[in-house]
Amino acid sequence: MERLDGGSAIPPHLAGGIVALGNFDGFHLGHQAVIGRAVDQARAEGRPALVATFDPHPVRHFRPDAPPFRLTTLDQRERLFADAGADGMIVFHFDGELAALSAEEFVRDRLVGLLRVGGVVTGEDFTFGHNKGGNAIAMAEFGARYGFSDATVGAVLLDGAPVSSSRIRDALHAGNPREAARLLTRPWAIEGRVQHGDKLGREIGFPTANIDMGNYLRPAYGIYAVRGRLPDGRVVNGAANLGIRPSFDPPKELLEPYFFDFHGDLYDQRIEVELVDYLRAEAKFETLEGLVAQIAADCDRARALLVRG
Numbered sequence: 001m002e003r004l005d006g007g008s009a010i011p012p013h014l015a016g017g018i019v020a021l022g023n024f025d026g027f028h029l030g031h032q033a034v035i036g037r038a039v040d041q042a043r044a045e046g047r048p049a050l051v052a053t054f055d056p057h058p059v060r061h062f063r064p065d066a067p068p069f070r071l072t073t074l075d076q077r078e079r080l081f082a083d084a085g086a087d088g089m090i091v092f093h094f095d096g097e098l099a100a101l102s103a104e105e106f107v108r109d110r111l112v113g114l115l116r117v118g119g120v121v122t123g124e125d126f127t128f129g130h131n132k133g134g135n136a137i138a139m140a141e142f143g144a145r146y147g148f149s150d151a152t153v154g155a156v157l158l159d160g161a162p163v164s165s166s167r168i169r170d171a172l173h174a175g176n177p178r179e180a181a182r183l184l185t186r187p188w189a190i191e192g193r194v195q196h197g198d199k200l201g202r203e204i205g206f207p208t209a210n211i212d213m214g215n216y217l218r219p220a221y222g223i224y225a226v227r228g229r230l231p232d233g234r235v236v237n238g239a240a241n242l243g244i245r246p247s248f249d250p251p252k253e254l255l256e257p258y259f260f261d262f263h264g265d266l267y268d269q270r271i272e273v274e275l276v277d278y279l280r281a282e283a284k285f286e287t288l289e290g291l292v293a294q295i296a297a298d299c300d301r302a303r304a305l306l307v308r309g
Contacts, residue, residue: 001082003074006052006092009114014088016118017048018149019111022126024053026071027080028184029163030123030156037153038121039085047118051081052090061094070215071165076191076272090115103134107142119149158183175220175278187227187274190216190255194266197254204292206299208241208256209266211273225277225302226257231269236262239295239302240273243282258295260303277305 004010010017020038024031035051042049055074059066072080078089092098092110101109106129111117120139128134134142136152143150155162163183171179172188181187192211209228221243228236240257257273279298285291 001078001086002088003078004088004090006090006110007114010090010116014048014050015116017050017087017115018042018045018119018121019050019052019090019115019117020086020121021052021111021128022123023057023165024051024077024081025057026165026168026184027077027084028165028168029158030153032084032185033156034121034123034153035081035084035086037151038119041119041121041149041151042087043085045118048087049085050088050090050115051084051086052092052115053077054092054094056094058094058099061096061099067218068213068215069169069217071168071188071217073191073215076189100130103129103138104142105129106134107139107146112146112148117148119143119151121151121153124152124154169217172217172219172275175222175281177219177224177275177278181276187276188219189229189272189274191270191272192255193268193270196267197256204288204295206258206292206295208258209271211255211257211271213242213253213255219275220278220281222281223279223298224275225279225305227274227276227306228257228259229272229274230266231271236260237303237306238262239279239299240275241282242275245282258299260299277302279305 018038018041020035022034039049074091081089111120120143122136122139124136126136140150168180168183177188190211192214194209194211197210224240224242226238226240228238230236236259238257238259240255242255244251244253255273279301285294
């Protein structure tokens with residue numbers, strides 16, 4: 001799996017590929033259908049299978065003050081695309097220059113000129129070019145004009161409604177990671193580097209691996225049953241506080257997983273934490289004893305939920 005710059009000429013061995021084109025933030029069921037179609041076509045035609053995404057997300061360019069909303073980082077998407085069978089990930093840096101390209105300029109200069117595409121696959125609602133001037137119909141016309149195949153994949157429905165990144169964000173905001181996982185086909189996960197903290201968790205018997213939330217969507221603050229994926233490949237169960245720790249001053253937004261029966265040093269290592277179940281909202285405790293008792297109860301409940309799957 002190779003990561004390529006969408007503003008540079010593609011290496012010869014990946015030219016002529018079938019490119020799945022979209023944002024693909026989250027890589028949910030609908031995204032999987034688009035990329036699966038591109039991979040299947042590429043294999044059938046003996047061509048490279050490529051996935052093109054945008055970073056930063058176009059919303060971040062046009063609305064720089066928008067609250068964090070990302071479901072996946074580029075690194076996470078790269079692994080997910082590779083697991084889906086892609087040979088390369090193309091990253092279009094979304095800036096003023098790219099935003100100013102007309103739909104035809106984007107196709108002519110980037111897709112045909114630099115990437116030398118053999119085919120393009122998009123979702124039916126994908127738009128591109130200045131002021132969203134291009135859509136699935138326009139892409140089919142450009143394909144006929146510039147000599148590449150075009151395919152459009154319809155929305156994937158679940159419970160009668162399209163699967164979308166917005167639907168997943170709504171589920172996470174509502175404290176429903178199980179619903180998000182159903183749409184994603186896996187638990188939603190936050191990846192980050194474990195940072196040094198104030199060691200309060202260690203002092204009360206529940207040492208945590210503190211992770212900054214970065215550009216990720218902020219789900220409902222509270223206590224979660226979680227699974228951690230460690231750098232050595234181990235998967236460990238735990239409970240995590242996600243929020244601002246109202247019992248401590250000053251408030252500080254963190255994801256703080258405590259992994260059961262784990263002994264080791266994770267500082268400065270990158271780990272991935274899956275949110276499996278929402279246990280309760282954050283609360284402020286007047287005594288340390290009350291806080292410790294509640295954490296112990298949360299851990300017992302998380303253990304039981306995680307054993308059930």
